[in-house]
Amino acid sequence: MTLSKLRLDRKHCRTLLKQMLRVRRFEEKCAELYTKEKIRGFLHLYIGEEAVAAGIMQVLQDEDAVVATYREHGHALLRGVPAGEIMAEMYGKQEGCSRGRGGSMHLFHAPTRFYGGNAIVGGGLPLAVGLALADQMQARSNVTVCFFGEGAAAEGEFHESLNLAALWKLPVLFVCENNLYAMGTALDISESETDIHAKAASYNIESETVDGMNIVDVEVAARRAVDFVRAGSGPYFLECQTYRFRAHSMFDAELYRDKEEVRQWTEAGPIKRFQTWAMEAGELNQGDVDEIETEVASEVAAAVEFAEAGSWEPVETLLNNVGAEARL
């Protein structure tokens, strides 16, 4: 594992493992609740990709902004949105972080500057550009991190956003979560140039590719990238090579990839890998892991409890939140 500029002491190892496990266990619970019909609509699991969001969130500050996709439970959780509010949102309860209006694909949270939750592929990129523009114009040294899949790189909005960000030297960190598939479309049938990070060069954007299954690598790269962006040097493009272990959504028959490929990637999963390494390196022991699992389990249980205990928004307020006043 790359260790440059990163103090991998016991405490930090514990944090990294725990953060990944929080997402993993939370989402496993979501999948279970989906089959029980507690959660409905589309549910896109991040399982397998945890190292990406977990690595990057490490290096953000409170005032930074985050824009994500419809596969954003992990990002929300790791950004600090309370697990209970996320779960309640997926239940459709008014205690949810979007008052039950958004559901799984539209988690929002003002206190942590978490701007969603965007279910239009590529749609978050222009927003991130604008958030960064606002920071730049108001001379705030915040960073806006924008997560998206490699599938989004084909959309026109990707192109327009990267150009704007580079042209105006905006403080955006673009994080491409390259999990090789956009639904069932493999990268090589959607991009004439499959080296995603190389695209950044055509906009004069600094970029690099990192092993997204290795949280330490991700964190190191993220620190470099965020420092660069925060220093006012312009945008940065980070491609994280990763893989989703589960189906695209709960409706996907996974006809487009074979089980062996999935098995191999799962084998090299980010949690297993980091945990093994940290234990072998003597930074963590079984007791630590058990402790973390217990903490995480109780967080998840509490989240479910919170969601279960939540209430339904009265139907009378259906027209709320369309506009500031009910004048629309």
Add this chain to the structure above:
Amino acid sequence: MTLSKLRLDRKHCRTLLKQMLRVRRFEEKCAELYTKEKIRGFLHLYIGEEAVAAGIMQVLQDEDAVVATYREHGHALLRGVPAGEIMAEMYGKQEGCSRGRGGSMHLFHAPTRFYGGNAIVGGGLPLAVGLALADQMQARSNVTVCFFGEGAAAEGEFHESLNLAALWKLPVLFVCENNLYAMGTALDISESETDIHAKAASYNIESETVDGMNIVDVEVAARRAVDFVRAGSGPYFLECQTYRFRAHSMFDAELYRDKEEVRQWTEAGPIKRFQTWAMEAGELNQGDVDEIETEVASEVAAAVEFAEAGSWEPVETLLNNVGAEARL
């Protein structure tokens, strides 16, 4: 002048000069007719850029397709649309190549596979991709040439189209007419990477830059490009560096560039340059030039006459050509 693979005999020199002059004189007349209010709406002149379309049209075959922009009088004329029909179109007469429905920005002509005439910047690129796809799927060895300005390169449709063309190895020749300005927006305030042809690399598209003020260079490059495309090797991207001598449209106060810059480019104009060279090289003499001017003048005069003699479509047929039958 580059002469590789090009037989610059007297006949060909005559052709090249004449083709450029046809556009120049035709458009000078258009400008005049605009001030007389014979032509209305927007009028975008190609004056100064003639070498680009003239050079490229040399190498096309009858079955090839052409897609252009709102600055397309020259392309239409050089592709073989009769001058009279173009002029009549700008008059709004039903003898016009689009029956007076389209005007200056929407010239169309089925017999020469001239697909417009598109006033949405970037809007022609996906069409060109589709035309090429149709040719590929029907195993025809046609080339589709798509002209657009450097301003279009910022649009999302540029990105989506280049990716599709490269991904599917489609027979499209993308011709970027880089005249340094998109209306009043200079290249360096609209692109983070101002080397336009370099963008093609990010899609794995072959590309080159050529001096668009030099018709011989353009023709040589076009031949190479068209051969490549016709051979089925995939798309090709040609950036032609050029300059528009006139305002963007008849409404433009030209606040964004200074007269000296315009003067310098005009000095190095494609017609002046080629004519001087051809005369110095002994390929053409003053008599040839005079003859060409006479031929061109009479073509333009005939076009005006045709347009003047044209008729107005009766108002009763207003709803025609919305759909095949009048069922819309």
Add this chain to the structure above:
Amino acid sequence: MSNRMTYREAMREAIWAAMSADDRVFLMGEDVGHYGGCYAVSKGMLDEFGPERVRDTPLSESGFSGAGIGAALGGMRPIVEIMTCNFALLALDQIMNSAATLRHMSGGQFHVSLVIRMATGAGRQLAAQHSHSLEGWFAHIPGLRILAPATVADARAMLPRALEDPDPVLIFENALLYNREGDVPEDLGAIDIDHAKVERSGNDISLITYGGSLWKCLEAAEKLSAAGVSAEVIDLRVLRPLDDSTIMTSVAKTRRALIVDEGWRSGSLSAEIMARIMEQTFWTLDAPPTRLCSAEVPIPYAKHLEEAALPQVDGIVEAARKLAGT
């Protein structure tokens, strides 16, 4: 003679048959191939017809819709699939400024024989960005033909006819219908696809609707019948151009009309129908036509709120009874 199948199977069979019959027909869109279609409509087609004709596209709605237009100009008969009408907004420039206008701008020289299919509608808790019902809104655009198959038979019959149309046709498939079963007659040619259809005959009130709401209206008509109100139910089927004559004939008979439309109320198709009724058959009315539309809110995720936002059977019954004065 007829065959029983689901709406999904009907669409699949329609595409399959068209591809088999005509080499110029091909299917293009996101995940139509390897994934099998986001609603499994094109499952198995990649194996049958190959990747040239069952063409997975990158995520680039504007690009591949425009490519569909170009391919049509080049003599092909593309079926472009946009996963849902929500994403079709990304392709609207190509649809309105190119597909719908090319014939006109070219003075009739060119025409765009393109079919674009997309899913539409709410009801599956997919929230604001996946639940638009924009078919009525698209019906504003001259140059387009807008189809909204509600029945399995129409799902089967409309596509081949759309492919014969020399101009662009948009087919909106309400995603809630894919699993619905129905009968498809053997003789597809006998299915008229230019007109609205009286799906249920009645005398007291006309329920005018299309797509997913047809089934709600038919259910409501049953309930109304029990309450002594005889409701006629009209399936519009073609949203552009609207078939005024079927509408007016019905309204002239029942003298009362309720339009049920899953689009947002203001500026919806329901408004257009009300305006036309007013223009064409005002003097036969016993009462002003009314309408039941979606609430003017981005569709909420929570089930009870989503249900409240959409026209439902009980609401239709209530509105109809009020209008009928019972």
Add this chain to the structure above:
Amino acid sequence: MSNRMTYREAMREAIWAAMSADDRVFLMGEDVGHYGGCYAVSKGMLDEFGPERVRDTPLSESGFSGAGIGAALGGMRPIVEIMTCNFALLALDQIMNSAATLRHMSGGQFHVSLVIRMATGAGRQLAAQHSHSLEGWFAHIPGLRILAPATVADARAMLPRALEDPDPVLIFENALLYNREGDVPEDLGAIDIDHAKVERSGNDISLITYGGSLWKCLEAAEKLSAAGVSAEVIDLRVLRPLDDSTIMTSVAKTRRALIVDEGWRSGSLSAEIMARIMEQTFWTLDAPPTRLCSAEVPIPYAKHLEEAALPQVDGIVEAARKLAGT
């Protein structure tokens, strides 16, 4: 006290004043800076406010509209200029799926205080891709506020109020109006921008319109008056939300309504207004409301055809007389 100026000057003064008063306000769009604005509205602003606040953008309507949304979320007050509504189609995903829905999807946590200005309308022989009148069509979208200033005073007064709005506001400026002169009162605050306005009072018929057509209706009203028909002219001003009460009050008085709308007829704003009249004041009507809209054709280039495609004064007079039975 009032000042005389053109519509263009009024828009310029409005933007200028807003930028001077509030650092958060900035203008962003194609050619707003060095070129001086495609309709010369922002001429001189680059020199005054610098390139940060008068921000020339690349041709990327979706990108910079979305950037405007993000900047609004980040606390700025962007004025995004899209040259014309024809090009706004490229930004529709950002407008409908983000700007209009973010408040709702986030359960009220976020709001998008964004103003998007764009030119609209036909009449200058710019043909099919430059002549759409889409304001009524955009008015279908919940979450947006749609303004259509027809007078010079409104051109001056609406922008600052739009900037105060916590939610997205779209301002449609009919390009034919830029050279029109009018008076702007010193006290802008006194201008109510939430309601429609009776621009001319009358008793026999209500002419309901907005934007460029207002002036045609006023001219028609003069002619009608000469023919003994007293026409009331209503300028809608705000197309979403519609001010039903001003409309209904007028129609209840005149009992006859003619809606004049430059949009294509089917699914136009005129249909919505007819539907509302039907819903709210049906029983006071002496005759069914009628409407005069643009012909359902992409706008042709030829002058006589373009004129024939749009509502004109003579046509308004004729339709009004027919309706008034004179």
